[in-house]
């Protein structure tokens with residue numbers, strides 16, 4: 001199963017992973033055309049800065065025992081047994097945001113514009129050339145690794 | 150041969166060059182592309198600002214403004230105007246030096262090879278002096294006087310040089326430039342922190358810089374050089390790595406300021422210097438062309454047949470030219486002198502001398518050109534090049550490619566030589582356009598880059614598409630260096646043109662892509678366009694004429710582009726000039742410009758669809774002209 005593994009020390013806080021993620025979710029866009037000012041522009045990964053530790057890349061871990069899935073009562077979040085990815089189905093979501101409160105990494109959030117759905121990493125739908133954020137990271141601070149359960 | 154590198158180099162439209170570079174053991178730009186393949190999205194969109202210590206600020210969904218409140222529109226416009234100002238500064242530096250050189254050459258009663266150009270300038274400037282040296286000096290003084298005016302005093306030659314309908318439009322828009330050097334200063338001031346925040350004002354300022362860059366930096370640089378160095382005349386010449394002759398002491402020249410080499414290139418073929426070369430076992434000296442100054446020498450090659458061996462390649466061919474091992478020295482005076490040549494020169498013991506400190510290379514000897522000392526300086530240069538030759542030849546391995554390039558590139562095309570070729574009038578060309586034998590004209594200009602598919606890839610593919618649609622291509626800049634090396638400027642390339650253009654080319658014995666030489670010659674294209682418009686009696690935006698800088702590289706190209714837009718021409722670029730993060734920029738460049746100047750920016754990195762768009766514009770303009 002593939003996971004995005006973070007090497008915090010390498011991150012320079014360039015936010016290229018943010019742009020890549022926003023672009024991956026704006027149909028037909030690329031790095032030149034992605035609309036950063038759109039109310040729908042949402043990144044599914046985050047970079048926080050800590051004065052002591054430096055940059056902290058926050059990415060969905062697609063956890064083995066995902067708190068988001070365990071706390072979701074409507075079945076909108078599920079862990080795919082084959083890929084290992086934790087998937088979100090908007091149509092089943094009741095917008096109760098239990099998952100947002102329970103994710104230990106704080107990676108989930110309601111969408112900005114409608115506040116009726118959850119913004120969650122979809123592992124870029126398992127694109128053949130891998131997650132967009134990983135491709136865009138100039139420091140190789142995030143990499144896809146195969147992990148076994 | 151080091152096959153470790155073979156899979157890593159980027160593609161080139163020039164297959165032979167791609168193979169040559171992929172087999173090199175030295176590191177080149179083509180090798181470094183891969184390591185730089187991950188690009189910063191904020192940079193590409195132009196929405197990163199690092200003008201103050203509160204930054205760098207980047208526009209993100211959670212941070213739609215910089216700390217100071219600057220929006221994406223303001224940040225993009227500031228970055229863009231800064232780049233255009235810098236690009237303009239580069240060209241203004243070139244024309245300033247060129248005018249100073251003409252002034253000193255004339256004052257010292259030096260040789261003036263271009264009588265026609267001198268007469269032409271005297272007529273445009275209304276200079277009425279019998280003595281040619283006095284006349285030339287006066288012309289140089291008039292150019293310098295304009296360049297040195299403050300930004301609040303308009304330059305006087307603009308009205309004399311510009312096409313009347315254009316001049317009137319510029320005046321209406323309030324974009325007539327003041328002193329060209331001061332305008333660069335004004336552009337830099339305007340874009341500093343917490344100053345101008347009005348994107349539209351800044352884009353109009355870009356047009357103003359485009360005018361001063363185009364008329365002075367481009368058009369006048371050519372004409373002043375013509376006076377000193379002789380006018381271009383049409384001829385067939387060899388191009389590519391094949392031009393390097395290992396029997397000679399070879400000097401590669403890089404830059405844009407041809408007149409700096411004027412004395413040296415004549416000196417290199419004098420008997421005593423040839424004797425010096427023979428004494429160390431060489432047949433003499435040869436200059437090998439690279440970058441725009443090489444294109445310029447090629448353009449005037451008729452006058453320099455003995456010393457000039459031909460143009461080897463464009464900016465991103467320079468490392469390969471050095472890697473042949475047969476170059477003994479590099480003389481540089483401007484861009485594009487890549488920092489990447491430095492380790493290659495060290496490794497292959499190639500002497501580097503810089504003649505203008507703006508292009509000082511870290512490991513090169515600095516020898517600022519001084520007109521009054523040109524005799525002794527040239528002798529010193531000759532001696533140190535001979536020293537390098539002795540130290541390296543026989544020690545450094547040669548890696549030649551006699552197969553690269555061709556022997557029959559048509560060069561020497563200019564506004565003057567083309568018109569004489571047509572019989573001293575534009576009528577034959579206009580007739581061909583009216584009849585549709587030539588559907589329209591595309592100026593494919595500017596640089597070469599390693600993006601947009603690879604080295605010259607988009608340029609070459611776009612040109613092939615255009616000529617197949619019976620559109621005659623005129624090229625100026627490093628684009629020419631790439632197009633000639635792949636054979637598109639050889640008469641035999643006519644077979645790749647559409648049937649009508651092919652017939653025209655075959656009957657005249659010319660290629661479908663005409664080589665105007667260096668990027669400076671974009672100014673010559675402007676002269677051609679203006680003379681055609683005058684002859685037909687229309688304004689420039691009405692002509693079935695489009696511009697494209699498919700692989701624009703740097704700030705100078707952006708200043709050129711601003712000139713193209715000020716002229717009211719449709720301008721295609723392969724990749725956006727770092728402005729797409731601003732909705733206002735996109736609106737101004739792709740829509741509003743049509744109402745301002747008649748120009749329009751088209752961004753497309755696909756050769757086929759870009760050619761279709763340009764073709765449709767040409768068709769539309771033909772319809773509007775009822776042809």
Ligand code: SF4
Pocket residue numbers: 059060061062063066067068069086102103104105106107108
């Ligand atoms: S959203 Fe949080 S809890 Fe759920 S899989 Fe991702 S990291 Fe784990």
Ligand code: SF4
Pocket residue numbers: 020021024044045059060120121122123124131132133134
């Ligand atoms: S894998 Fe795709 S969806 Fe997930 S954070 Fe990266 S870019 Fe965003």
Ligand code: SF4
Pocket residue numbers: 010011012013014015016017018047055057136137138139140141142
């Ligand atoms: S792209 Fe890489 S280096 Fe840049 S912020 Fe994201 S994780 Fe850090």
Ligand code: SF4
Pocket residue numbers: 198199200201202203204205206214215216217218219224342343
């Ligand atoms: S000038 Fe404004 S946008 Fe630029 S770095 Fe400073 S605060 Fe940020």
